[in-house]
Amino acid sequence: MNHLDTVIEIDGVEHTYGTGAKALAGVDLTIGRGEFVAIIGRNGSGKTTLAKHFNGLLRPTNPGGAVRLHTRDGRTVDTRGTRLHHLAATVGYVFQNPDRQIFHDTCREELEYGPRNIGADPETLAREVSETMELVGLEGREDTNPIHLSRGERQRLAIASTLVMGCDVAVIDEPTTGQDRAESRKILDSLAHHHALGRTVVIISHDMALVAEYATRVIAMRQGRVLTDGTPAEVFSQREVLQETNIRPPQAAVLAAELGLPGVLTVDDAVREMSAALGGTRSGPAPLPHDDKVS
Numbered sequence: 001m002n003h004l005d006t007v008i009e010i011d012g013v014e015h016t017y018g019t020g021a022k023a024l025a026g027v028d029l030t031i032g033r034g035e036f037v038a039i040i041g042r043n044g045s046g047k048t049t050l051a052k053h054f055n056g057l058l059r060p061t062n063p064g065g066a067v068r069l070h071t072r073d074g075r076t077v078d079t080r081g082t083r084l085h086h087l088a089a090t091v092g093y094v095f096q097n098p099d100r101q102i103f104h105d106t107c108r109e110e111l112e113y114g115p116r117n118i119g120a121d122p123e124t125l126a127r128e129v130s131e132t133m134e135l136v137g138l139e140g141r142e143d144t145n146p147i148h149l150s151r152g153e154r155q156r157l158a159i160a161s162t163l164v165m166g167c168d169v170a171v172i173d174e175p176t177t178g179q180d181r182a183e184s185r186k187i188l189d190s191l192a193h194h195h196a197l198g199r200t201v202v203i204i205s206h207d208m209a210l211v212a213e214y215a216t217r218v219i220a221m222r223q224g225r226v227l228t229d230g231t232p233a234e235v236f237s238q239r240e241v242l243q244e245t246n247i248r249p250p251q252a253a254v255l256a257a258e259l260g261l262p263g264v265l266t267v268d269d270a271v272r273e274m275s276a277a278l279g280g281t282r283s284g285p286a287p288l289p290h291d292d293k294v295s
């Protein structure tokens, strides 16, 4: 990836909390424009601490560590020494608990608040609010009080209130925790629509099936360092490496690997590959002959 494509640069970053807990033990990576990145790893491996460095919510605690953002207008800003609201124009952050960032009496006011503060004119504001409500599947709920939304809808509203700011990178900490399958999918679909507009998305997730389906890049963390980093296919094929951080690849991938079908990540991939292996069509699974051995 060339320098122009880079939007976030993490350079030798360590972070030790005041309690003495060393959450990041030396991280180097770059996030490129247009990536859909999933950060994975067991509890306490440093995912949230790393993600909070992306927009200056946390800063490196080692003098040699640096986080630099490359803005759309060609500037490079170091998060150390730059005020949070300047950094927020490039990287928006959605917290794990949506209720931490919902304050207004209607969804419309919730979405209008940020852009109005940075001087959006009424016409642009109205258009952006309506486009973003549609993007997250909440169209028609503009006048609803957020307390009447389900938890999943509030999560989508919190995401929308970040996306509406037009930042280059949206970082969402555990967007699907506590959501059922259908709602998790709606949340990830919203992020996929945003990504399709050319934006960069970074999620922290424990849901490997969704990570495999939506992310273009997976960064696995272990004990404050990057354990492995690559495409979902590359990362999830390293089963022994992932075991070091207690991550099990998506079940479809594990099953397919056991059946000798590498490169499978999702249930759809598995159906297609198994169907082909059994001599069926690519459009659906062939019936399994009774005496056929598939392993």
Ligand SMILES: Nc1ncnc2c1ncn2[C@@H]1O[C@H](COP(=O)(O)OP(=O)(O)OP(=O)(O)O)[C@@H](O)[C@H]1O
Pocket: 017, 018, 019, 021, 022, 023, 041, 042, 043, 044, 045, 046, 047, 048, 049, 050
């Ligand atoms: N505010 C804090 N003060 C002190 N220690 C902290 C703080 N936040 C996190 N830690 C510690 O830093 C380490 C990394 O935590 P972090 O929350 O970044 O990990 P994580 O991978 O995001 O975990 P989880 O999946 O549970 O959210 C852990 O040992 C944690 O206890």
